[in-house]
Amino acid sequence: MSTHEISARGWNIVGHEHAIDILRRALAAQQIRHAYLLVGPPRIGKTLLARRLAQTLLCTGGPDPAVSPQDPCNTCLACRKVLHGNHPDVHIIEKAPDKQFILIEQIRELQNRSARRTMEGRRNIFIIPDAQYMNLQAANCLLKTLEEPEPDVVLILTVPEPGLLLPTILSRVQMLSLQLLTATQIKQALIEGWQVEAEHAELVSALAAGRMGWAIQAIEDDEMLDERREHLEQLAMLPTLSRVERFDYAQKITAADRIGELGDLLELWLLWWRDLLLASNNCVDLIVNADMRDLLMKQAAKLPSTVAEQTIKNILKAREAIEQNVNPRIALEVLMLDLPAFNV
Incomplete structure (x- = not known):
């Protein structure tokens, strides 16, 4: 809170x-x-x-x-x-x-x-x-x-x-x-209510994707944006990994001491693949992870929009399975198998 x-x-x-x-x-x-x-x-x-x-x-x-x-x-x-x-x-x-x-x-x-x-x-x-x-x-x-x-x-x-x-x-x-907020609403609230500088408020309001609670946590936790970027860089590398390496990654993020982070991580994945879908359709101005635009554009050039769309569906399927009490590691391993493979 x-x-x-x-x-x-x-x-x-x-x-x-x-x-x-x-x-x-x-x-x-x-x-x-x-x-x-x-x-x-x-x-x-x-x-x-x-x-x-x-x-x-x-x-x-x-x-x-x-x-x-x-x-x-x-x-x-x-x-x-x-x-x-x-x-x-x-x-x-x-x-x-x-x-x-x-x-x-x-x-x-x-x-x-x-x-x-x-x-x-x-x-x-x-x-x-x-x-x-x-x-x-x-x-x-x-x-x-x-x-x-x-x-x-x-x-x-x-x-x-x-x-x-x-x-x-x-x-x-x-x-x-309750509905998602606009980036303008979040930016204005950060500037007026939390005295955040306009440039930083612009970035955080874009990354928040309509979630005021996320924006507040991002400005109060100095390490949060760095951790987010680290997670996204790991995610961007997954298509280049072997099946064994992907399974190792799934095992790490579903370990007992990290299971509480899984929901946030899947939400981050959804936003990343949504951005890839938008980038592959030349809708760059609508992407959320604007600070990683270069990497998104590089991957989107190798990725048909149909693949990005199917990956989003697979992530949603994995999240739904976990919410319905399927073993998280099994759900993530299935997702690892479904992720596309390509070189960065």
Whole structure:
């Protein structure tokens, strides 16, 4: 979560006005649902929006007549505790770094906590980022809470795609879809809200591909862009490697201590091959990885657009297999076999 200073009352989220408006109207009518599902691509602000809703539900700052009363004040003790992740009535349930799934034991703990009285606020709020990582037992266990919710409990789940959850879960939540932002929106936010120099903001907003969360992390983590470039250079070399070398690479990136990075890595691959597809069709102005344009153009010259398009489909297939609990190493080895071969 960003540590960017929040000074003004409000949700302080770039974009996603439609979803915020729906939540504000529900707050005004005192008709907050017991469960919400925030849907959208990774790192666009789903978990941030969940935290802002938690702040609003627990805010003790009182309404400000100058602005909407359905906004968190961001200054009261409750708002600051939610922001910094230490409010006793806000519980985050997520996959452990060394685990492949959110486990049934974690959902049972959620149920135990939801049955208890709140510690400080009016609500018990449970946020489940990337709820698609619940295994089948955990997902079925969550259904009991969704079917028989406690009156003061609010569940907020996030997923990239609604189809990654059981239909029985989807039928018991209110879904809010979040969309990718424009590069202009991200650039302006970085300049005005984070005081980023215009030239750097231009690069980061292009690389972010509509993901404000990614852009914020990129400006707060000095090593992130260097690591991204290293990953892309390795990716660019994969078509030149032998089958054995490709399998060695798949083994390394699916090792237990790196499995948590796999989702981000596949997203990076998708953007790279999307850029190759655009470059092979002479749409260079639309590529995301603008700082690696020369390498993209060199590879695109050797790559029919049909091959790039099929590779994108193969990466999506591998990601879907992993999300459906296929062994990640097996899914990556199949992808390695499907990657085209050519010399850089």
